[in-house]
Amino acid sequence: MNTPAVPVAAYAIGDQRWTRDAPGFADALTKAHENHLRPRCLCLPGQQGIDMYVARLVEGYIVKRMPNTGSQHATNCPSYEPPAEFSGLGPLVGTAIVENPSTGETTLTLDFPMSKLPGRGAQPPAARSSSSVVAHGHRLGLRALLHYLWDQAELSHWKLGFAGRRTWGTVRRHLLQAAENKFVHDHALLGSLYIPEVFSVEQRDAIQSRRQRLWARGAPRHGQPQHLLLMVAEVKDIAPARYGHKAVIKHLPDQAFALDDALYRRLGRSFEHELTLWGTEPDLHLLMIATFRMDEAGTPSIMELSLMLTTAQWLPVDDGWDRQLVGALVRQGRSFTKSLRYNTPGNQALVCASLLDCGAAPYPLFVDREHRPDASPPEKFTVPTPNADPTVWRWRPALGDMPALPQRQLKADPVPSAVPAGMEGIPALALSAS
Template sequence: METIVESVPAYEIGGQRWDRTMPDFNEAIAKAHAHHLRPRCLCWTETPGVEMYVARLSDGYLIKRMPNTGCLHATDCSSYEPPADFSGLGPLVGSAIVENPVTGVTALKLDFPMTKLPGRHVPPAASGASSSVASQGQKLGLRALLHYLWDQAELTHWKSGFDGRRHWATVRRHLLQAAENKTTHGQSLLASLYIPEVFAVEQRDAIQARRQRLWARAVPRQGEPQHLLLMVAEVKEIATARYGCKAIIKHLPDQAFALDDVLYRRLSRSFERELTLWGMESELHLLMVATIRLDQAGTPCIVEMSPMLTTGQWLPVDDGWDRQLVGALVRQGRSFVKSLRYNSQGDQAEICASLLDCGTLPCPLIIDRKHSVEVAKVINFFGPARDCGAPVWRWNPTLGDMPALPLPYPAGSTSGTG
């Protein structure tokens, strides 16, 4: 993601070795796309390589992983991803998330509406706390969609060289790129996605004009279903207004978002843990994914929303234990991928992160929030972690201090040994 000094990925395309530092690399992958050639990543020196594909983006071409192959790459390869079962992504691949390597398009199935019928209120989220918390069935809830975009943008990845380089402009740029070639109900996700630009006083009018052009999609039209927009933004404040309630968003000093009383009360009830931790820790960011509409007066209104906490480095965390572990990983300069819950519930044990600097296999780091003294239950819950032969680190916060983290292998000792 960020610009740091790291090894340059090499690919085999049409029998020739290429990497992105070569002057004709962009032309080579464009030709590979035109002739339906599959590049092979050469992160393992003793294998024929891992098959990939070329996707066409608005500003060029990009070599991407084939579906469900991220864990086949070397752990120090930029294309590596932990197995889908290391997070809440596993049950959604192939059902809620369908990637087509021929077209490069990924179809997403959502469990929340993106339109509002005339004269009707948008129905509340599914039973339980909220579908913003957990989806019913194999579809993406609001939180799961945000987690998917965060994963696709590789904002869950961390290396020591990233420290101090990740800002909102970076986050926004990679989220927008992650949304490219994604569709919902056959429509472009990017066309309905609003992420606030970094605000600058001298650019106020231009920023506002670009925002209004996108928001025009959500203007109500007589007798037609009203389109809803999807917004990803950082929350500055959620409070009562002169009438009703409002959300204040960072980088949007000239516009607040209306919340109705029902949504405001449900937010406080369903996300008390996240809101309390955010209120107490000034370093944390509170992200929000929401569907929004414009009323007849042009006021933006939040229809449904789900928050997500991140550290100062924009790494997602669920609670104080999660934050403690992620903080230790960052301070120690470790290379890791943060796991996300997607639709899974918060009372389950989870793989919090996977260390990528412990050899040829990822090292899953498990936090057991079920307060269980039976370690076997935690391992059993994560059978895929055990089956892949990886070492497993476990911490039950109710039983004692956080154990020492596994030691990293010497730099450069993980790849080329397959």
């Protein structure tokens, strides 16, 4: 028996109730910000609401969830996110990621350099051979930063109505919005972030001009530390060049990125599985996050990088088992979030994905890659059942085919009501349309 879908995107501001698309909602947010009022999300019927806050962005005001409250919302609320322990996010909240509700700003602590001293490489003397696949301590490595931006943009979320709506233009727009109000060493992340625009022959000159203005911020200055830039882009090819190697980026046909021989060798060692799967599965996207510098001739050279595979729907996957499970979820029209590892090593157990259409709680899906008959997921990954016995969906690929997925209990939502985290004041269709 299906339970009715929980109402979403309704807020109480003072003694008034608002929906995101209601006339006057933008003015209500402006007044709430000026008077330091906290909107309350009314996604759970019969309750007083969950405190939110109003933040100011370049184009206006938005409603954001309070830090560490995402799992308190209804599973089909735009502000919902699974518990932090379901992914690798948990240890980083409050340490590497510090959100200030008073200002709407988030401070990020990175595990990689964003500058290069004259005459020295950007990496420390004991350079990591892993190309920043795994960072140590409570700081964001390159992969963790990419996962954080992906989560903040809610590109790790999926609903039936998203099918056919995600293009690179959509992905880029969401990532840039997610990077707003994020700061590193008191500098805005957006000031250093390059994400290629969708290429157009008619707009070639304008696109190139905008790109050069951003890249000029990383130009070397005599006797001063060189500012490094950060790139998130889809890889088209990694190949030998006339000198060294190069990374060819999609939507950037007129400029490749240089890789020195040492970095190229580390790339092959650290990302062998990702590169092999990408090379054999034509529907997968290969995403790169990298720091790069500009040389005196204006050529970009990659200093440090990490890679991430995604499906055709831009949902991140770690390996072939991930890809098979996510593919089944998409084909069946399920509502779910894909868990991301951040700094967590690949051999540590994590939820693969969480179903959001199985009731009031997320239903974790666990892939057992250890191939041990006695292996079981940690208790924090289990879901209480009506008879009080904890259960979990578990697939052991070495022992058989994927089991049937848990049955849907909430009504499927064909309209993409979820929006990027922290952007709940913007109509969902406007954000999700390609």
